[in-house]
Amino acid sequence: MSGAGTSEDYEALVPDGSYRTACRACANGSCGVTVEVRGGRLASIRGDPSDPVSRGYVCAKALASRELLESPLRIRSPMIRDGDRWREASWDEALGLIARRLSEIRDEYGPEAIAVATGSPRYDIYEWLYVGFAGALGTPSILAVSNFCFVPRAAMGELLVGGHVVVDYDGDPRLVMVWGANPMESNPDEYKYPQLDAALRRGAELVVVDPRRTALAARADIWLRVRPAADLPLALGMAKVIVEEGLYDRDFVGNYSCCFGEFRDRLSRISHAWVEEASRVGRRDYSRAAEEYATAKPAAIHWGVGIDQGANSAYTAYALLDLMALTGNLDAPGGNVIFDPPPVVPSGGMFPGLPEGARARTPGREYRLAWERVRPPHHLIWDAILTGKPYPVRAMLVFAANLLVTRPNSLKIWRALRSLDLLVVADMFMTPTARLAHVVLPAASWLERDEIADRGKFHGRAFARRRLFRVGGARSDAEILLDLGRRMGLPGFRWGSVREFLDEALRPSGLTWDEFSSLGRLRGPVRYHKYRASGFPTPSGKYEFVSGKLEEWGYPGFPEFRDPVATDDRYPLILITGARRLPYMASEGRQLRSLRRLRPCPEVEIHPETAARLGISDGDWVAIETGNGRIYQRARLNPWLDPQVVSAEYGWWYPEMEDDRSWTLSNVNVLTSDGPPLDPLMGGALLRGLACRVERAGPGEVPLDDECRPRRSRPRDPNPRPPG
Ligand SMILES: Nc1nc2c(c(=O)[nH]1)N[C@H]1C(S)=C(S)[C@@H](COP(=O)(O)OP(=O)(O)OC[C@H]3O[C@@H](n4cnc5c(=O)[nH]c(N)nc54)[C@H](O)[C@@H]3O)O[C@H]1N2
Ligand SMILES: Nc1nc2c(c(=O)[nH]1)N[C@H]1C(S)=C(S)[C@@H](COP(=O)(O)OP(=O)(O)OC[C@H]3O[C@@H](n4cnc5c(=O)[nH]c(N)nc54)[C@H](O)[C@@H]3O)O[C@H]1N2
Ligand SMILES: [Mo]
Numbered sequence: 001m002s003g004a005g006t007s008e009d010y011e012a013l014v015p016d017g018s019y020r021t022a023c024r025a026c027a028n029g030s031c032g033v034t035v036e037v038r039g040g041r042l043a044s045i046r047g048d049p050s051d052p053v054s055r056g057y058v059c060a061k062a063l064a065s066r067e068l069l070e071s072p073l074r075i076r077s078p079m080i081r082d083g084d085r086w087r088e089a090s091w092d093e094a095l096g097l098i099a100r101r102l103s104e105i106r107d108e109y110g111p112e113a114i115a116v117a118t119g120s121p122r123y124d125i126y127e128w129l130y131v132g133f134a135g136a137l138g139t140p141s142i143l144a145v146s147n148f149c150f151v152p153r154a155a156m157g158e159l160l161v162g163g164h165v166v167v168d169y170d171g172d173p174r175l176v177m178v179w180g181a182n183p184m185e186s187n188p189d190e191y192k193y194p195q196l197d198a199a200l201r202r203g204a205e206l207v208v209v210d211p212r213r214t215a216l217a218a219r220a221d222i223w224l225r226v227r228p229a230a231d232l233p234l235a236l237g238m239a240k241v242i243v244e245e246g247l248y249d250r251d252f253v254g255n256y257s258c259c260f261g262e263f264r265d266r267l268s269r270i271s272h273a274w275v276e277e278a279s280r281v282g283r284r285d286y287s288r289a290a291e292e293y294a295t296a297k298p299a300a301i302h303w304g305v306g307i308d309q310g311a312n313s314a315y316t317a318y319a320l321l322d323l324m325a326l327t328g329n330l331d332a333p334g335g336n337v338i339f340d341p342p343p344v345v346p347s348g349g350m351f352p353g354l355p356e357g358a359r360a361r362t363p364g365r366e367y368r369l370a371w372e373r374v375r376p377p378h379h380l381i382w383d384a385i386l387t388g389k390p391y392p393v394r395a396m397l398v399f400a401a402n403l404l405v406t407r408p409n410s411l412k413i414w415r416a417l418r419s420l421d422l423l424v425v426a427d428m429f430m431t432p433t434a435r436l437a438h439v440v441l442p443a444a445s446w447l448e449r450d451e452i453a454d455r456g457k458f459h460g461r462a463f464a465r466r467r468l469f470r471v472g473g474a475r476s477d478a479e480i481l482l483d484l485g486r487r488m489g490l491p492g493f494r495w496g497s498v499r500e501f502l503d504e505a506l507r508p509s510g511l512t513w514d515e516f517s518s519l520g521r522l523r524g525p526v527r528y529h530k531y532r533a534s535g536f537p538t539p540s541g542k543y544e545f546v547s548g549k550l551e552e553w554g555y556p557g558f559p560e561f562r563d564p565v566a567t568d569d570r571y572p573l574i575l576i577t578g579a580r581r582l583p584y585m586a587s588e589g590r591q592l593r594s595l596r597r598l599r600p601c602p603e604v605e606i607h608p609e610t611a612a613r614l615g616i617s618d619g620d621w622v623a624i625e626t627g628n629g630r631i632y633q634r635a636r637l638n639p640w641l642d643p644q645v646v647s648a649e650y651g652w653w654y655p656e657m658e659d660d661r662s663w664t665l666s667n668v669n670v671l672t673s674d675g676p677p678l679d680p681l682m683g684g685a686l687l688r689g690l691a692c693r694v695e696r697a698g699p700g701e702v703p704l705d706d707e708c709r710p711r712r713s714r715p716r717d718p719n720p721r722p723p724g
Pocket of ligand 1: 027118119120121145148149305309399400401402403406407408426427428429431443444445446477577578579585586587588650651668669672687
């Protein structure tokens with residue numbers, strides 16, 4: 001593969017010294033770190049103890065970032081594919097080609113024939129790609145992770161309480177209920193584990209709701225081993241306990257809420273027997289958790305992606321908001337707070353965005369909450385590419401997403417991407433997705449870009465991420481999109497440089513980029529109980545236990561559970577996909593030696609009894625199969641699981657295999673579907689609670705050795721080769 005330079009081709013852009021910046025070795029990033037530059041090289045990365053969120057924490061991914069600068073596999077110049085061969089090209093040639101082809105496709109089919117995609121919460125890219133680029137082009141063909149990551153919670157928060165609620169760790173919660181999150185390994189969204197750890201050290205109680213006994217669950221006062229995808233019955237059961245035992249906050253319920261009577265009535269029609277059967281949590285356990293949560297003041301729910309990835313994600317978020325509201329913990333010190341943003345132009349505010357006419361063409365209006373945000377469910381985009389309906393999609397720009405590995409239904413995605421007239425991928429590495437592209441653009445890593453980090457997050461903070469190094473010809477996503485937008489003459493792309501853009505985005509703070517980057521961070525004012533003065537953004541102006549807006553849209557106004565788990569004789573086990581491991585961000589890091597050494601192989605957790613029944617021992621290669629496909633991971637026995645539940649890792653491909661199809665071997669999204677059961681409001685696919693079977697892999701079936709190194713250069717693919 002050309003385009004990969006030598007590890008020498010990088011340099012510091014700053015004099016030797018120590019530089020404070022915001023890490024983004026995982027997409028959720030923004031741990032405060034100090035980068036030491038010596039001899040024009042990255043000498044070390046250390047946690048910054050003065051950072052108010054990460055408090056000195058750094059993880060293996062951050063420490064491995066030096067390999068991002070040095071890796072010989074980094075793409076260092078634009079690459080254009082001619083048939084089966086790649087050739088290096090100048091930026092001018094590559095961007096000129098893309099601008100010309102995009103303009104032709106727009107003129108022939110309309111702007112919506114151009115789709116854009118980015119990955120996990122990379123707010124900087126969202127703004128440039130979705131609001132800026134897609135907005136100016138006028139295309140609603142946006143492929144986001146929003147449908148099944150974070151946004152089910154954020155969108156329900158915005159609908160019901162006017163914002164995304166975040167645990168106020170500085171307000172000293174006396175109890176934290178961690179629900180579907182694993183901050184010890186993930187540090188996602190607005191949170192870093194040290195905040196939670198500090199609260200626990202100050203004596204806060206801990207409740208964990210997770211089908212797996214994570215290290216955090218092992219530390220909990222109460223661990224509720226919920227059945228995968230059955231959080232909603234459990235949350236409703238807890239609300240029932242709080243209401244029946246009169247543990248709710250009478251001031252909040254009486255003065256700031258509506259429809260409590262109807263809510264109580266609905267809860268009284270739910271039986272504890274149903275809650276127990278659906279959630280597989282005993283009444284005594286969830287009653288105790290509910291009582292503790294309702295009586296510890298203040299108490300907060302730290303929620304995570306575990307509730308987003310199923311057919312009830314939006315309604316589960318609703319039920320958890322109900323718990324916060326019932327107990328008076330909403331927008332209360334030490335509870336779940338809607339923080340005011342920092343004094344910068346809010347993320348998305350630098351561009352005019354999608355015109356109304358284009359918004360109205362967004363497909364999937366029947367997934368209303370996603371539609372309102374122009375986040376069409378993925379299957380609609382793939383189907384549009386494959387069938388031309390509801391309109392043709394012929395080009396896709398992918399910035400920072402490894403779609404083939406990280407989106408449900410990989411084999412369908414492979415077919416769709418291959419049939420595009422133009423696929424452009426901006427990435428740091430030749431991922432399986434990039435290999436399908438016509439043009440690949442070398443992207444800068446977090447150490448190589450200036451940006452206002454966390455501008456789109458909800459903790460009310462912004463951090464300075466600073467450009468310290470240059471690697472080959474790599475450019476930041478903002479630089480690439482600014483250049484491309486200007487070449488295409490798109491409205492709104494008016495800045496001469498990204499620096500100018502940053503200066504303007506900082507204007508409300510009165511700071512220039514240079515001043516902000518030496519200051520390091522900004523925070524908005526912290527105010528509580530804002531609803532007391534301004535109410536809630538609902539039709540009634542109150543917290544609605546039965547949502548008027550949802551009813552107006554034709555949905556049930558009270559959380560309604562539809563059980564998505566459909567096991568049968570052929571697929572008797574319940575599969576969780578995507579439990580995170582600390583060294584890897586999604587599909588990243590497998591090519592970085594220090595990280596791969598920590599976790600060389602994909603692992604699937606299985607209960608020892610289930611394993612014994614299937615003749616599987618710890619460490620065996622096993623096949624996992626669903627109606628969609630078959631993959632291989634290594635068995636890890638775990639006695640704490642429900643014997644019916646198995647949990648597989650996600651994000652696996654083998655960068656060291658030259659074969660283009662190495663991504664089918666262990667990639668869990670070969671097993672997932674982008675079709676029903678989808679979340680009725682968000683259109684998100686089922687990633688937790690799939691029906692599957694597991695068996696020992698046959699001798700020679702897996703072309704990997706016990707260290708997961710390839711045994712043959714060409715893996716045998718267990719899946720039907722999709723018709724090209
Ligand atoms: N089955 C299953 N599937 C899942 C999940 C699950 O739990 N189970 N989780 C889902 C969730 S929550 C998410 S958010 C997605 C994540 O999905 P993705 O965001 O697609 O995941 P990554 O592997 O992080 O892919 C990011 C790619 O961008 C590159 N990259 C990193 N930084 C930059 C940058 O600054 N610029 C550019 N241009 N490229 C960059 C990386 O090399 C990598 O190839 O996966 C989803 N898929
Ligand atoms: N190291 C690392 N860090 C990451 C990522 C990564 O890939 N690697 N990904 C980033 C991304 S994109 C995201 S979205 C965040 C996610 O970060 P979190 O929101 O903290 O999510 P996870 O770490 O996946 O933890 C989710 C937990 O939910 C549990 N779970 C699974 N199914 C269910 C269920 O049905 N109900 C409940 N209650 N729990 C369930 C899993 O066992 C797991 O322990 O992490 C980010 N940080
Ligand atoms: Mo995510």
